[in-house]
Amino acid sequence: MENEKKEKTNKVMILGGDGFCGWPTSLHLSNHGYDVVIVDNLSRRNIDNELEAGSLTPIQPMGVRLRVWKEHTGKQIGFYNSNIAKEYETLLQVIQRERPDVIVHFAEQRSAPYSMKSPRHKRYTVDNNLNATHNVLCAIVESGLDIHLVHLGTMGVYGYGTAGMKIPEGYLDIEVPTETGERIHQQILYPANPGSIYHMTKTQDQLFFYYYNKNDGVRITDLHQGIVWGTNIPETMQDERLINRFDYDGDYGTVLNRFLMQAAVGYPLTVHGTGGQTRAFIHIRDTVRCIQLAIENPPEQGDRVMIFNQMTETHRIRDLAQLVSELTGAPIAYVPDPRNEAAENDLHVKNELFLSKGLNPTTLQDGLLEEVIEIAKRYADRADLSKIPATSTWTKHQQPGIPTLEQPMRA
């Protein structure tokens, strides 16, 4: 039965397959019998050049990665170097030539702080992310192929004020009181409340999906992902040259990985504001499993956009800092919050859909925190500590998240 499913959806095109989620997803799917083709313009590596902050881990060029993967497994992954936001005709031709059953779309600028750095970064994020997503949809329709689109969205589309309610998976049941005293029941797309330019583009993506699904019947799965932690999956550990990227800088480093790296290199754990922000998390191993589950459980023709919350647990940031501090002895530094956000929030999230499809969540208790610290220690000499603080601010009134002598630290 599982083989039947795979036979039906065996060619997968991965847009953004060189990135932090895209690369392990490509290897995971290749290893699980899918015929994988990557399209990527290496923009994430180019941004490393711009920020003068590379991956802590020594990631190899795409040519080396694909050659080593073939040497180890005999499996060939295709690769097109192309910018899907700007090179529509190439994208269309690649789709027509490869005829994928599924397109997994990671090809967006994915850092909220980077999207807030300057007008140029705001404009790049909007122009890149919106044209990328629209070009994919437009090309799927123009190709005439019945391709299932799987998109990496973010939990951030919901905003972080949930008024004590559990965040549903994409759609909200509401009642509208009418003038005659009746109540109209409806299910609507959860009202968007983006917290950055990056998050805003993801809420705008949802409207692309809503429209192309309604007008053209495109089958779409949108994954509202939490903050990813960890760096490797079994496939990227087969050879050091297959290693996944590890971002530790103030723009691309995500909070839990950043704490673990800070502890490993002897830098205080920088908590923004009170650390009262509650966020949703998922390990990179579960990310790649969720993508596979999404591919193997596609919406049928005529279904609306299918939305999954791709997260496994929620934590308050200061509790995470405390946990890492207890594990490692690293001190905590409370620094200004560079974001324009509430100091404290609760977050309760439903994730029944992936659990019902068979996801067995990896949690912080599973011993993988130590693995991340190990990785960070192994490559500590590659780190530029000056890149750790968060220097991008949300408005001119916000201050960067840089520790100073005056700021309280505690073990």
Added chain:
Amino acid sequence: MENEKKEKTNKVMILGGDGFCGWPTSLHLSNHGYDVVIVDNLSRRNIDNELEAGSLTPIQPMGVRLRVWKEHTGKQIGFYNSNIAKEYETLLQVIQRERPDVIVHFAEQRSAPYSMKSPRHKRYTVDNNLNATHNVLCAIVESGLDIHLVHLGTMGVYGYGTAGMKIPEGYLDIEVPTETGERIHQQILYPANPGSIYHMTKTQDQLFFYYYNKNDGVRITDLHQGIVWGTNIPETMQDERLINRFDYDGDYGTVLNRFLMQAAVGYPLTVHGTGGQTRAFIHIRDTVRCIQLAIENPPEQGDRVMIFNQMTETHRIRDLAQLVSELTGAPIAYVPDPRNEAAENDLHVKNELFLSKGLNPTTLQDGLLEEVIEIAKRYADRADLSKIPATSTWTKHQQPGIPTLEQPMRA
């Protein structure tokens, strides 16, 4: 008191000031004491070239328009030929130099059928409209000026299925039933339900506004306009060289103007589908008054995005055809609906906000239908009748709205 208001907001920059709504708005505001500067890349005239379908009325080049206006009134209107979606640095420099109190933003591709013509047209509409709106917001923040942004949106953001409810002005009161049996009361942005790529970009604009208002405190008024009819206002009638454009082609001609023009030139009134679609309408004279009212009633610093429904009446399309047919004797031709939409819908719309600010609506009963027929007759020899049918279709399953011998006609 009114003078005080005007002194506070006397410089108005009009993005898209060469277009169908932009030009009369520019003259109306100039005539009412505002210092007007237009930014336009003449894209609408260039699309005339592409479609081989010009304005029925003989519109003059911008240089002539501005010279004649100055000759008649002594008032100077500034003009920059620039593409705000692509030339961000120019836009920013113009804002810094002119220091407008208000920016009125018409600078988007505004035809739903044009946005559906081909992948190229879809992609142009998305790229142009979204980058244009984002660039304006980004430049306002970068300029550091407290500029009130007035944007022309569309009633189409609401969709046309209102379940018997009156469409509110932008925001919807909802109740969310919780698991504990309580109901959470909230006011949300009305759930978007766009009917074309063009309309989709306007729903995405709303998220730009929501975010920039929340994060940067930009003061924004979004006008959800109905279908505009009529062509002239008193200012454009002062000299034939000031005349406004009149679109009659299948892409840019809007339904009531199209019926009146068809009647004037002896072409059957082409009704799409059953004509059971109900739409909201506003006369161009009220459009320019509403813009002025929006300028003179700005949101305060800290207010959320202010949303007005800019329409004065609703009509079913087949009733409009009947009205024009009775007025002129023109036959009605029922043709396929090229759009992917419900055959019949009701539409009830609130417009209390503009009425409360002093709008005295111009209606179909005010004798202006004949004025439009007059204009159409006067310039009938300029018409290319082959451009009248709607040839853009929403999907490959839709048929163009072209009358054939088989289709029933009635007087």
